[in-house]
Amino acid sequence: MPVSLNKNLPDPGFGIYFHWPFCRKKCPYCDFNSHVRESVDQTEWTEALLGELAYFANRTEQKTVTSIFFGGGTPSLMKPATVAALVEGVAKHFPIADDIEISLEANPTSAEGKSFEGYRSAGVNRLSMGVQSLRDDALKFLGREHSVQEARSTIELARGIFPNISFDLIYALPKQTLSEWEADLREALLLAGDHLSLYQLTIEPNTGFAGSVKRGDFKVLGDELSEAMFDLTQTICEEAGMPAYEISNHARPGFECRHNLTYWRYGTYLGIGPGAHGRVKVDGARYACQQHKKPERWLKSAQDIGHGTELELSIESQTELAEELLLMGLRLREGVWFKNFKDAVGLSFSDFAPEQNIEKLVQAGFLEQDAEHLWTTERGRFVLNSLLAELLS
Secondary structure, eight states: OOOOOOOSOOOOOEEEEEEEOEESSOOTTOOSSOEEOSOOOHHHHHHHHHHHHHHHHTTSOOOOEEEEEEEESOGGGSOHHHHHHHHHHHHHHSOEEEEEEEEEEEOOOHHHHTTHHHHHHHTOOEEEEEEEOSSHHHHHHTTOSSOHHHHHHHHHHHHTTOSEEEEEEEEOOTTOOHHHHHHHHHHHHHHOOSEEEEEEOOOOTTSHHHHHHHHTSOOOOOHHHHHHHHHHHHHHHHHTTOOEEETTEEEOTTOSOHHHHHHHTTOEEEEESTTOEEEEEETTEEEEEEEOSSHHHHHHHHHHHSOOEEEEEEOOOHHHHHHHHHHHHTTBSSOEEHHHHHHHHSSOHHHHSOHHHHHHHHHTTSEEEOSSEEEEOHHHHHTHHHHHHHHHO
16 A cells, blocks of 8 residues: 655654653553552642753753643643643743644543643643543453543543544454454544554563463463554554554644654653653753652652752764664654754764665565655564664664
8 A cells, every 4th residue: 555654854843741650540551650649749749840841941952842741640630730830831941832732641531521621721732542442341451440431421522622632542452353453443533533542452561461461361462463453453544544654653644743753753852750751952962861760759859959860871872873763763654864864873874774784674575765764664663673673783
């Protein structure tokens, strides 16, 4: 099937990510930095997050902010006033793009839906909901607290408030059939706004599901059926006008998540809050930053010294820069732009990757290229890690 690519060299943008680490409960598949706490002093946390924002604002390049993303955890447990204060804090320190994208992740529950109007007033213009399944038995298996009916109602509520909505689904669940997934996907496309994130279930270490698999409580779906589900997903979403612009993300043209595109296009971004990661430039050098993961440790550090940075490393190795850029960029349908590669790494792509490796992967149907960029085929994106190893060998 023909592949539609971005034909113009894109601006990667500059994003700011706020991590709200708190959840009502820990889902068994989740390996994110999320924690259950009985109570949270949101005034105290707002001040700490604003303090860390100011710390980085004083050290990094003053670029125009193209996106703000509230992730977690469960950011829809934040009060609208907390969100508003953080958005105002960004505007205090940085110039703001006229068409800035401000995203917030939410659970599709009626309780959290009561805050949607407040988030919109605070500036949020894109809502991303963790629906995860359109079957009640699967929601129970995944440890979710909402029902399918509640999810449908919350999606409808969100569509009347936000100009851009998205929701997530997880597929390739144990014992799930291809026909079951097709039915769920077709219903999701009817419910969706302009963006869907569709993830295959993966068993991450140190999660509840990792223990379940080890005990033999259930078996993961086989590779052959998982791949068939992936292929079916691409076909159905393409036909519905929501092609994959990244391995797991589908959107109508113009509704791609701008914040995540900044990651994948190897742009710069601040990571604010417990466990957040950032890629920033200080005096022209690219730095990788990581914040303390445990909420209480991060909070104490932020209060004591103005930030919770655990690790800050200058990325000086051209090989490391190139590998990180390729790992991110080849996830995208548009692929990696040779000019962006040279600007970031300091050498041309042809100087880094052997031409015979590229040609071998093109002939095998995993890669394609033209004079301006290199991209993976659908077949290549499905085996990206193996592809990268072959490309760089």
